[in-house]
Amino acid sequence: MEGFRCGYVTLVGKPNVGKSTLLNALIGKKLSIVTPKAQTTRHRVLGILSEPDAQVIFLDTPGVIAPRSGLHQSMMHSVAGAVDEADLLLFVADACADQPDRRSLERVRARSAILVLNKVDRTSQHAVLPLAKAYLDLRAFEAVIPVSALRGDNVDALLKEIKSRLPLGVPLYPVDMLSEHPERFFVSEIIREKVFSHFRQEVPYAVAVNIRRYEENPGRKDLIQADIVVERSSQKGILIGAGGRALKAVGTAARKDIEVFLDREVYLNLFVQVRPNWRNQNALLQSYGY
Ligand SMILES: Nc1nc2c(ncn2[C@@H]2O[C@H](COP(=O)(O)OP(=O)(O)OP(=O)(O)O)[C@@H](O)[C@H]2O)c(=O)[nH]1
Ligand SMILES: [Mg+2]
Incomplete structure (x- = not known):
């Protein structure tokens, strides 16, 4: 158990940027539902990845929106709860966006976060540099990692970055447990x-x-x-x-x-x-x- 790491990692960002697809890619099983429509996820969805050197407890969340119904309020409440629980945030954004998603950034202010630019399969790693720079002008990130959750590109590199930033500690869940939802x-x-x-x-x-x-x-x-x-x-x-x-x-x-x-x-x-x-x-x- 020497050097073992364990912690909570919350995925947060706008609707439809691929948070749930990324959670599933990181865990290696489809736990969180995915559709082409925005506002698919409505709950905080917990997924556990147990590896020999670390246990990562991922929390997928609903995309950040301005609430217009009681349902939306409940959704944004689960975002806030999952952000509070996190040891590390994955701030997920669409690599093809032309500007930073300030609304979601507001939610995650003083937290340690990795910027994940998803859907790079639709653009090139080079083309995401201006967006990455625009984000870094707004706040500090621990790292900036372009990925394609859909294809699995660079997901291993992301996981390595995540693990290296988790606190030292023993597993919080049994290693054969994938989630806690019934x-x-x-x-x-x-x-x-x-x-x-x-x-x-x-x-x-x-x-x-x-x-x-x-x-x-x-x-x-x-x-x-x-x-x-x-x-x-x-x-x-x-x-x-x-x-x-x-x-x-x-x-x-x-x-x-x-x-x-x-x-x-x-x-x-x-x-x-x-x-x-x-x-x-x-x-x-x-x-x-x-
Ligand atoms: N091209 C491409 N499409 C992707 C990628 N990741 C996700 N998508 C697609 O983007 C759409 C939205 O994906 P989701 O994972 O549901 O997005 P989300 O951020 O969880 O959305 P909400 O739950 O609504 O907040 C789906 O059609 C996915 O197939 C990617 O890496 N590349
Ligand atoms: Mg989702």
Whole structure:
């Protein structure tokens, strides 16, 4: 255990810059959902990487936005909590952006941070220099590392930088533990990911997923029943689709990913519920885990 390092590392930045993709690349397993749409992540998602020389506890967070609903407030609250917990921040930004993301920087002021310029596959390492310089004019970073989370480019180099900056200490979690969230959390997130990828515009943002029943059946398939909650009956119509086809497609895609994640077969039943304005109702937000 001599020289062993352990600490919390929080990924923070604007929506859609690739924080969740990077968390998954660092951990080597898809723990946090990823979609092409902004504001995909709504919780702080914990992922644990245990290696012979270090244990890194990563916290993925929702993209930093100006809150316009109770849901947004809860999302920004989880960003603040995860920033407070961190020994080190990964400030993730889009390498192709033309200027620094000042709003997110505001959130992470006096903390030790590595600047990660993601999506370098879309540009060149050379082309990111002006952006890196603009960031360094605003504040100090421990290091600046261009990566492609999607392709895995430079993720090892980033991990090396991270480990070298963690405090010395013993592992805080058992080494075979990947996360601390219950399985039902990942199941509901996978369903939400499929809603995000199957529907356009406002429907994904009006959706919460609530696991109604989760029955483990040794020797048989598990039974999972989930409510997809929307705000209006028009959204319910869109989700169900003609002849129930849209909901069926979501269910099939979700079930396949859930089975891969859990490494066992499940029955998945989805229901659609209308809860007007749930995004601004504290009791409902809480019951959906926000
Ligand atoms: N080209 C490219 N695309 C990437 C890379 N990393 C992530 N993406 C894509 O960017 C989009 C957003 O990725 P996410 O990982 O969901 O981004 P996020 O920062 O977690 O977004 P929020 O949860 O909304 O804050 C997805 O379509 C990803 O496939 C990368 O290195 N290169
Ligand atoms: Mg995310």
